[in-house]
Amino acid sequence: MNLGERISKIPRQIIYLFMAAAIVFPLIVPIGMPINVMPQTKKLVDKIEALPPDSKPVLISCDFDPQSMPELYPMLQAALNHLLSKNIKVLVMALWPQGAGMGEMALGEIAPVLNKKYGEDYVFLGYKAGAAAVILGLGDKIVNVFPADYYNKPLASFPLTESLTNYNDLSMVLTLSAGTPGYREWLAYGQSKFGVPVGAGVTAVSAADAYPYLGSGQLIGLFAGMKGAAEYETALIKGGYKLLFHQAIKAMDAQSLGHLFIMIFIIIGNVGFFIMRRKK
């Protein structure tokens, strides 16, 4: 058996074991690899950073479910931490049913620690079915789409929402999007029709598809995958913010080593392939 055949017969379980080791080791013993903040992340961070404390509220849409938590939940935590620390009011909603649970959990973790009051500093709108109708409806009248918050209290009863009419009363929309409905719906029905600025945090799988919208200026900025979340957390720490959570930064060593091992295995696989082809 030559080298090429030997390489091609490495049991896949061995490769999995190497991958597991490459990811577990840096989680237990952090290496502290540097994290560079990429331009698309910086763009969105700068846009949020440029909002003055008395600016209009920001609408965060949790368009993901627990399957995408490792990538998008750290972005949600960081965004809430960022906005509420800057005394910017926040509305949280979801176009995915399970997204409502994500939004409620993140608000519960961040808002009380920062001493923010429900109804004054933030309001949780919850989930509404029918993404296109919801986004179009918000452009007309927010209270028509969400007459009450997630806990069934009328929006008119909160100081934050009593005078809100439509997108004109919002600074921007930040969608944390794991698929459909997600950032594309916000662009098609929110940004294109009403001109509301839309920033997006997306899973890495959909990041390549989101870049054209960034290049054309339809997205004001982009957080791409767990790396994007780590970049956002890094930018906030560099900006002097006290972050309550930084799960994505903690995961970046594991992510980098995981990628390194995959590259090594791809090279080994190709070497084996070319050796076998030459023998034939």
Added chain:
Amino acid sequence: MSGSLWVWLSAFLTLCIFSFLYKDNPFYRFAEHLFVGTSAGYLIALSWHNTVYPNLYVPLIKEHQYLYILPLMLGLIYLTRFIPKFSNLIRIPIAFLLGWGSGVVIPAEIQTDVIKQIQGTLLTRGMFTRWDNALWSLIILIGVIATLVYFFFSRERKGVLKPISSVGVIFIMLGFGASFGYTVMARISLLIGRLQFLLGDWLHLIK
């Protein structure tokens, strides 16, 4: 180690799913079937509480807005699919949905994915104020045109079309490479998320 029963249950189910990496086994199948069943039940409950109850039951039954009988009827007609004698009726709600959907989606998609994307590809004087912007704008323009030429099937690829479509293939491959790289990153991220749970929430080995 965690003292929570739910954390232990989650950890057990996670390990059941991971056991498939060795080979298919009853633990994996148990966890898989449990997941499918739980998800289906959860989604039915969610649909009732978040969609049917607030959007139909409350206005129709509690607030006596009888106009809501129309969407109810349209919804129920979908079920005639299972009664061969009346199955033709299903065209009514489908026609309604297609009409509404096309009216809403087509203009929005054209605006978002065609007009604004073409605008983003156009070269403007402002792009040439910085050399790097100008270079990237040119590369994008060449990439878009070459890729479109590659998908132009009405003429045989020879003469000037051949080298342009070959350039298009390079751009398509670059796109596939970027997508593949990001997909790998996403899968590793999901694995990290689960391992953070196992090592942190369950075993308390990491904070």
